[in-house]
Amino acid sequence: xxxxxxxxxxxxxxxxxxxxxxxxxxxxxxxxxxxxxxxxxxxxxxxxxxxxxxxxxxxxxxxxxxxxxxxxxxxxxxxxxxxxxxxxxxxxxxxxxxxxxx
Numbered sequence: 001x002x003x004x005x006x007x008x009x010x011x012x013x014x015x016x017x018x019x020x021x022x023x024x025x026x027x028x029x030x031x032x033x034x035x036x037x038x039x040x041x042x043x044x045x046x047x048x049x050x051x052x053x054x055x056x057x058x059x060x061x062x063x064x065x066x067x068x069x070x071x072x073x074x075x076x077x078x079x080x081x082x083x084x085x086x087x088x089x090x091x092x093x094x095x096x097x098x099x100x101x102x
Contacts (some may be wrong), residue, residue, distance in 0.1 A: 027057065029071045030079055031102040032086065039097035040066055042089060046097065049085045053077045067102055 034040050043061035046068060050059045055076025061068040070082055083099045090096035 026074045027071060028074045029069055030082070032068050032070060032079070032082060032099045033102045034066050034068065034086070035098035035100065036090075036096045038095040039086075039089065040064070042095070042097070043068075045089045046086065049089045050082060053081055053085055056082075 034046070039046070043064070046061045047059040050056050050068070050070055053072075055073040057071045057073065059068055059070050072082075079101050083101075086097045086099035088097075
């Protein structure tokens with residue numbers, strides 16, 4: 001009986017470690033080039049727009065020149081959705097953002 005308990009305990013640990021790896025591997029990152037007029041001067045607006053997307057975990061736009069790094073859950077958001085969100089960051093007639101995958 002004790003051997004059976006040890007077996008199930010060891011199996012549970014292995015399954016738990018495998019699941020942790022599976023969850024960690026579903027997180028990805030992408031670097032987006034910034035385009036448009038003066039877009040790089042509005043990192044807070046860029047971050048807010050991207051963080052509104054489901055699956056976006058974090059955005060590193062501070063101290064970057066012409067690009068941002070987005071950490072996201074694979075399968076919950078696409079790079080096309082991220083670029084669309086970037087294009088929505090603008091002030092009519094003053095400045096606007098665009099983006100592409102680096």
